[in-house]
Amino acid sequence: MGCNAERAAGVLRAGAATVAEHKTELTELDRAIGDADHGENLDRGFAAVLAALDAGVPETPGAVLKVAATTLISKVGGAAGPLYGTAFLRAATKLGDASELDAAAVAAGLRAALDGVVARGKAEVGDATMVDALEPAVEAAERAHADGENVAAVLTAAADAAKEGADSTVPLTARKGRASYLGERSVGHADPGATSTALLLRSFAEASR
């Protein structure tokens, strides 16, 4: 089954609920190695996304993601704003004005999101950033789509890989963002951005079933 604008909005609402639920956990992760604002910032952004969607759901999934992008860019206030904002914006551009998304479109949208994040943040796998979660997620989504899986299964594969990727940041030395100032002292902590990416993808997968 495909994913229309209403379902895309539902997926984002689920993401907002997850962020609200895990707000304290994300901020605590960020307190260990950063500036202790990731949960607060992301929650402020997604609460604004909810408000925007409550005011009216646009007609296509791409337009829904674009609303999320511009809202997150304006409201988040930390690195997650430009990074998630760019991710949703690139995905929205990739999806164009299609009224319904199939598994191929979802995989392509995720790939575009990753490319946007990498272009914006200049991070690569191993730097202990959200790229450590998002890149394996995109690859898993593309494999799942190639295996003929549907939208929900593609997103589930992405969420599983993202969780593994987020966990893989624990032993890493952060090389980007505020945590990079800690050098080796950042070892032993999961990256907050990778963790929020995994949480969001999990909520998207569950809401798309």
Next chain:
Amino acid sequence: MSGELVGLVVVSHSGRLADGVAEVAAQMAPDVTVKPAGGLPDGGIGTDFEAVLAAVTEAAAEAGVVVLYDLGSAQMTADMAVESLPEPETAVVVDAPLVEGAIAAAVAAQGGGDRAAVADAARAAAGRSEVADTAEAAGAHGAEPESGAGARAEITLGNEVGLHARPAALLARSIADVDADVQVSLGDTDADAKSVFSLMSLTARKGDTVVVTAKGAQAEDAVARITALAERNFDE
């Protein structure tokens, strides 16, 4: 859009930090528009895309805008603000030390430098010790001006603070538009007279005698301007 001088925007996670950097930079460049964009709308720490976009738009001049930032997300927010301008190519986000870069950029903008020159001045503020080292190395090889008109003057500094920030800025500004390569030397150390930080790195004090050398079409004019400024004790 107005103004023939390049405008500056200072993006910071903190409103007070952005305001302070803009204040210090503006002191060196009275005619340059320097807009701070720091902190979140509620006064918290972070970078606010809409505030940055507003500052870039307000500082926009026909000559363009140079945007400086403090850390991480400030750069990404600045990049996004510039990308969303009607004419993104009129603005440039530079990787430079915030305080030194803003001051160097402000002085370069005040001197009528174009967008590329102002951006270069900000970037060069990061490596000013390297610039001084290079100049010293060139001096050690005994390199002399080979062509073009040359001019030279010895100046004993009579002002209280020597070539400190304000006098150095005045000196650099006085010759910013002159077609000549100008050096100020103290002992074995040479400084680029158009660079505030290079001049400051001489740490020339009251009573020191510096040598001004210039080559190029307006070499004599450059030396005359600097001599006149020193004779006025840098307007102290």
